[in-house]
Amino acid sequence: MRFLSRKIRDKSSLFWMVISLVILLLMPILLAVGLYLKSLPILQEQSFWDLLTESDWKPMQGKFGFLPFITSSLWVTFLSIIIATPVCILTAIYLTQYAKKRVLAIMQPIIDILAGLPSVIYGVWGVLIVVPFISKTVAPFFGLQTSGYTILAGAIVLSIMVIPFILNILIEVFRTIPEELTEASLSVGATKWETIKYVLLKKAFPGIISATGLGVARAFGETIAVLMVVGNVVKVPTSVFDSGYPLPALIANNYGEMLSIPMYDSALMLAALILFGIVLLFNFLSRMAIIRSEKNQ
Amino acid sequence: MKSKIDIKNLNLFIGKQQILKNVNVQIPENKITIILGPSGCGKTTLLKSLNRLTDLYEDVKVSGEIIIDNEDILHSNQDVTAIRKKMGLLAQRPYPLPMSIFKNVAYGIRISDSENKKTIPQRVEYHLKQVNLWDEVKDRLHSPASRLSIGQQQRLCLARGLAVDPEIILADEPTSALDPISSQAIEQKFIELKEQYTVVMVTHILRQARRIADYVIFMYLGEVVECGTAEEFFSNPKEERTKAYLKGAFN
Amino acid sequence: MKLKKTEEIFFKFLMYISVSFITASLFLIVFSIFYKGLPSLSWEMVSETPKGGFYFGKEGGILNAIIGSLYLSIGATILAMLFGIPIALFMNVYLRKYNRFVNGIRFFLDLLWGIPSIVYGAFGFTIMVMLGIKTSLLAGIITVSIFILPIMVRALDEVLKTVPVGLFEASLSLGSTRSETAFRVFLRQTIPGLATAILLSFGRAIGDAASVLFTTGYTDHIPTSIMQPTATLPLAIFFQLGSPIEEVRSRAYSSALILTIIILLISVISRIVSAKYNKHRIKF
Secondary structure (H helix, E strand, O other): OOHHHHHHHHHHHHHHHHHHHHHHHHHHHOOOOOHHHHHHHHHOOOOOOHHHOOOOOEEEHHHEOOOHHHHHHHHHHHHHHHHHHHHHHHHHHHHHHHHHHHHHHHHHHHHHHHOOOHHHHHHHHHHHHHHHHHHHHHHHOOOOOOOOHHHHHHHHHHHHHHHHHHHHHHHHHHHOOOOHHHHEEEEEEEEOOHHHHHHHHHHHHHHHHHHHHHHHHHHHHOHHHHHHHOOOOOOOOHHHHHHHHOOOHHHHHHHHOOOOOOOOHHHHHHHHHHHHHHHHHHHHHHHHHHHHHHHHO | OOEEEEEEEEEEEEEEEEEEEEEEEEEEEEEEEEEEEOOOOOOHHHHHHHHHHHHHHEEEEEEEEEEEOOOEOOOOOHHHHHHHOOOEEEEOOOOOOOOEEHHHHHHHHHHHHOOOOOHHHHHHHHHHHOOOOOHHEEEEEEOEEEHOOOOHHHHHHHHHHHHHOOOOOOOOOOOOOHHHHHHHHHHHHHHHHHOOEEEEEEEEEEHHHHHHOOEEEEEOOEEEEEEEEEHHHHHHOOOOOHHHHHOOOEE | HHHHHHHHHHHHHHHHHHHHHHHHHHHHHHHHHHHHHHHOOOOOHHOOOOOOOHHHOOOOHHHHHHHHHHHHHHHHHHHHHHHHHHHHHHHHHHOOOHHHHHHHHHHOOOOOOOOOOHHHHHHHHHHHHOOOOOOOOOHHHHHHHOOOOHHHHHHHHHHHHOOOOHHHHHHHHHHHHHHHHHHHHHHHOOHHHHHHHHHHHHHHHOOOOOOOOOOOOOOOOOOOOOOOOOHHHHHHHHHOOOOHHHHHHHHHHHHHHHHHHHHHHHHHHHHHHHHOOOOOOOOO
């Protein structure tokens, strides 16, 4: 009796585990298929390439050019990565090679809290500090006039959001480089800095690329914080002091209100699908690079 | 001499690497059998295939027979948990379960035998006394097992294994993490336990084997080189490789 | 020789700047939220729901959003645990020998982890429209739990990975089944780490705005059933900040302060819980 009931419990928990795993594995496939099916109507009407390269966005007239949104997303993302990556590399080198253990112990919670702050908080901070800073200090310095709600504001806010994310990976990358390698380099007479420059950075290079790639994916999908500071003007930006309108913001601002306009729904789903695809692609390539470099070691 | 475990033509592969090569041995009942050999010779694998812990590893292929009480456990349709329950395992270092001292011993009794709930405290006491741990822990039975010293933990693990009423005790270098005094206590215990149980122990310490073995299986590179009674094995080895090993050539 | 030294000094200087930049950013963010949020933070803010004219700067508070957020994230965390814990146990107990398969699942989870929450939100809304479900607490809970599930499973997995194989073998040798080993031994062995992993997911759930933007709706009342729409803190902040009225905007700041305090509390609690468990930190 007792044995039988144990057996049943064992089988039923196995059953639940398998079901859960299957649901988890099916979810993204369902997501991708669903997004694709919903964006089919617009894809059948207009060519994908035209949608990507047109800059006219007039849903009422059935014109859906994604170019302003895609270029805005690219501007904000790459600018933020350009700010974040050097800061992360320098910090990771400092924390793993120079700093005392105690400094790392203090920095770790700071990094973790930054990583845990909700994006709406970053957005509020951006509105409070970054936007006025750009309109009152940075833009006048270049002799420009702007409200401050710009690509640059989005990029600055975003860069601080992705820093903890990239930094945590980089710290791990530098930490896993075997100590013997450093010792070998030091014992042939290289200075600490030369060792870092010629040995560690070289060894860490694939890891740095991967971390940056993951950062790009992260930044590309970030919605609320960027939306709050970037201005949301439909126009292909030509300078960092222009307002922008990234893809996630497009979805967030318009979804839910678009059901009455034909094709609008489908266009926004296509935006979500593009977002999904790009993020997945960057994640995939970066993770593959990590796995590759681990195998080579 | 009655044999408890009968191993016939046992071959074991991990991937393409052959770990056990055509092992044919018999393990006598109510004796201490020592599996001896240099590290990496397949001793631990042989021990773990006895209670089918080899199932846990990827790419393991086993062929042959392991017959315990007239049943081939490798091809049995009996539940694997029941097979494992027949054998208590003592590992290289103690792995107390994440619970109190009392619950560690009671764990096996609780999951396998719900009829006698009331007798659990007595049985826990009995088994803790059996491994001479009772006097040291009777005042703190409900504190976590992880607070015990490593030697005490190993004795607790032995008590925990004995509590499920096994017939066989499998021990994989059980003293390798212990201090000399705790090691001695375990060895002493094994000598007492062989009255009731069949003990199979893996070791690479020659002196330990000399101290407690009734029967010795000497392995080298996955093969059983020689097996026989301890007396015979140590005083009159037949194989060249055994002689070399006893002189210390492999260590 | 001298040049080399100068170069090192120069880069070390840059390193100090980078570290200070990161540290200063955190303090600047927290400080500015406190500085702007404290003046309008009152007992009324956290103890009352919005009254008439609240959105023109009249009386009331954001209790609806605080409670709504708690309902939503607690619900989503529990729902995600219901699936997440079995999956993580399955990977580490049952599938332990199929290393390549488990690593495949991990890779997959890492990919999922990066999908932006707005995509989940938009997709969730489409499903709701298709099935004719109205915006509600339930819809939000489901969407958010799907969004945090990969995060939770991966975090739980990192913790369960550390259980030594010897303990696994010890438990099996006592005649336990694999499910008994999973639930009685593995879970118990890793409680502090599991708590941290679950708190991490909870933090994600309570802070995310994009996934609930279309799914939960927004109301001034505290929901009394999961079929009703609900307000959430991130959206309360977002909407109030967009107001042209100064009083409402300053309430957005104090709402942000409340959310920040909740997040900091979660961080402190998980740090205390995992204090004994520093060997294997969950990294994200």
